[in-house]
Amino acid sequence: MATTLAVVVGGICSQAANDNRKGRRYARWATRGSTVLYTIEERVILEQTEKPGGLEWQEREWNIGTLKGLRAGTKAAGLIEHGMYADGTLLQNAVHVLVGREEGPVLYIQAAVHGDEVNGVEVLRQIVTGLDPQQLRGVLIVVPVANGPGFVMHQRRHPADREDMNRVWPGKVDGSVSQQTAYNLYQQAIQHAQYVIDLHTASSNTQLHVVYGHNDAGSRALAEVFALDILLEEEVDENLKQFRFQGKLRNMLNEQGIPAITPELGGDNRLEMENVALGVRGVTNVLKYLKMIPGEIVPPDRPQITLHGSHMDGVFAHQGGFWIRQVKGGDRVSQGQTLGHIYSLRTFEVVEVLTAPYNGHILGTTDSPTINLGDSVITICRTD
Numbered sequence: 366m367a368t369t370l371a372v373v374v375g376g377i378c379s380q381a382a383n384d385n386r387k388g389r390r391y392a393r394w395a396t397r398g399s400t401v402l403y404t405i406e407e408r409v410i411l412e413q414t415e416k417p418g419g420l421e422w423q424e425r426e427w428n429i430g431t432l433k434g435l436r437a438g439t440k441a442a443g444l445i446e447h448g449m450y451a452d453g454t455l456l457q458n459a460v461h462v463l464v465g466r467e468e469g470p471v472l473y474i475q476a477a478v479h480g481d482e483v484n485g486v487e488v489l490r491q492i493v494t495g496l497d498p499q500q501l502r503g504v505l506i507v508v509p510v511a512n513g514p515g516f517v518m519h520q521r522r523h524p525a526d527r528e529d530m531n532r533v534w535p536g537k538v539d540g541s542v543s544q545q546t547a548y549n550l551y552q553q554a555i556q557h558a559q560y561v562i563d564l565h566t567a568s569s570n571t572q573l574h575v576v577y578g579h580n581d582a583g584s585r586a587l588a589e590v591f592a593l594d595i596l597l598e599e600e601v602d603e604n605l606k607q608f609r610f611q612g613k614l615r616n617m618l619n620e621q622g623i624p625a626i627t628p629e630l631g632g633d634n635r636l637e638m639e640n641v642a643l644g645v646r647g648v649t650n651v652l653k654y655l656k657m658i659p660g661e662i663v664p665p666d667r668p669q670i671t672l673h674g675s676h677m678d679g680v681f682a683h684q685g686g687f688w689i690r691q692v693k694g695g696d697r698v699s700q701g702q703t704l705g706h707i708y709s710l711r712t713f714e715v716v717e718v719l720t721a722p723y724n725g726h727i728l729g730t731t732d733s734p735t736i737n738l739g740d741s742v743i744t745i746c747r748t749d
C-alpha cells in the first residue's frame with residue numbers, strides 16, 4: 366500500500382503516490398507538479414488506489430469452481446463440479462471462499478477427504494462463519510467435505526470405487542471417480558494455494574497431533590502454530606512406500622514447495638466438540654501466523670513433543686479376533702512390553718499377545734476391538 370496517497374479534491378490531484386507499483390503508474394502526476402487535471406477514468410483508478418489492498422488486488426477476480434469473478438472483500442459459497450452418476454445425480458463439493466479486503470496469502474483448507482472423519486467439518490463451519498472478509502488479508506478457500514460420497518455413507522473410502530481419496534493426489538483427468546474428484550479439486554481450488562491444511566482424524570485412542578514432512582521448515586512452522594501437544598515428523602522411506610503412502614495431498618504439495626500439514630483431530634465418525642475447539646484454535650493460529658487476521662497466536666497447552674516416524678510404525682495383527690488393549694495414547698513403552706492381546710471368538714483363547722517391538726511413545730491404538738489379520742493395531746513412534 367502506498368505510504369503517500371493521492372489527495373482528490375474537486376477533480377484536482379495534488380499529490381501522487383511514488384513509492385510502490387501503483388506509485389510508479391502515477392509517477393507522471395508527481396513529476397508534473399502539485400496540481401494536475403485528470404479525466405473521470407483516472408479519478409476512478411485513483412480512488413481505488415486508496416483502498417487497502419491496492420489497485421491490483423482490488424481489480425483481481427478469483428474463479429473457484431462455480432464462483433466466478435470474486436473480488437476483494439467478499440465471502441461466497443459455491444460448488445466444485447465433477448459430473449454426474451448414472452442416475453443423473455450430480456457429484457460436487459461445496460466450496461466456501463473468502464477474498465480478503467487486503468492483499469495476502471492464499472490458504473486452502475479441506476476436511477473429510479476420509480468420509481468418516483467429521484471433526485474437521487465443524488471446525489471449518491466455525492472458521493468460515495466467524496470470519497469477515499472485510500477484516501481478512503488474502504484468500505481463504507475451504508472445502509468442508511472433500512469426499513462427499515464417503516461422508517454420506519459414514520465411511521473412509523469413496524464408495525463408488527473403494528479408493529482411499531488421500532492416495533490419489535493430484536488426481537487424474539481420465540481416472541476413476543476418486544481420481545477425477547481429486548483432479549477437479551486440485552485444478553479448481555487447491556492449485557491457487559500457497560499454504561494447505563488437510564484436516565483428518567485418526568481414532569479416539571490416538572493423541573491429537575499434527576503431521577508434517579521431514580526436513581520441511583515451512584510445514585513445521587505451520588504445525589507448531591497449530592498448537593497441538595504432539596507433532597509427528599513423517600519421513601517417507603521405502604518401507605512406508607510399501608504401505609502405499611504415495612498420493613497423499615500433503616506429500617504432493619510438499620514436493621512442490623507448498624507448506625502443508627495434516628492435523629489429526631480425534632476419532633472417526635463422531636463429533637468431539639473439545640477436539641473441534643482445538644482445531645478451531647489451530648486454524649485461527651495459522652491465520653494469525655500468516656497475518657491473514659490480526660491477533661496473538663495462542664500457545665499450546667503443554668510443551669510440544671516432536672515424534673519421528675509415521676502412522677505405519679507400530680504393531681500389526683497376525684491373527685484376527687477381539688482386541689483387549691493394555692495401553693493408551695501417550696504411554697511410553699519398553700521393548701518387549703505387553704501391549705494387549707487378541708482372543709479368538711471360536712475358542713475364547715488368546716491367539717496373539719502383542720508386544721512393543723522397540724522402546725517408544727504410543728501415539729494411539731485402534732478404536733475397534735474387532736481386529737482382522739493384517740490390521741494396524743497400535744502406532745508406536747521410536748524414542749531411541
Ligand SMILES: [Zn+2]
Nearest residue numbers: 479482565566
Ligand atoms: Zn484421514
